[in-house]
Amino acid sequence: MPPRKKEKGSPALGKKRILEVSDNCGEINAAICMDLGFEVIQVRNGDEALRVYRRSGPFALVLTDLIYYDPTERLPWRPPPIPGPPLKMKTGIQLTVAIRKLFAQQKIVIHTSTITQEQVPEAFSDVMILKKPYTRKELESVLENMLGRPNK
Secondary structure (H helix, E strand, C coil): CCCCCCCCCCCCCCCCEEEEECCCCHHHHHHHHHHCCCEEEEECCHHHHHHHHHHHCCCCEEEEECECCCCCCCCCCCCCCCCCCCCCCCEHHHHHHHHHHHCCCCCEEEEECCCCHHHCCHHHCCCEEEECCCCHHHHHHHHHHHHCCCCC
């Protein structure tokens, strides 16, 4: 019997995939997700995430920072800027809008220390906010509530 193909616009068959978008805590989140049996694709900002999403989406979940560090900007507390074009997408909200144009039902969790669930615009009421700092147990709970148990 030939292998089943992924249908256009439907989540991948088999293991549940998570797109992890973070410039600072992605490795920890990815390790937790993989420990739980999820497949994880990591990227560092919204521009990279949208490129990956267009090529490989939709995902079971997009787990993203609210604000991305732009490596082309000079900031006193960051390393020297990297030559290249500035980020087009600087926030998880911009990424959410772009992804929802491609797949309106995409499940999204934004992790942040700056806003709460109550501050999320009504248009994004189904986007979950995970308040930083959070524990492994809190991340596990969010993943289970949004996705159920992964296929191991």
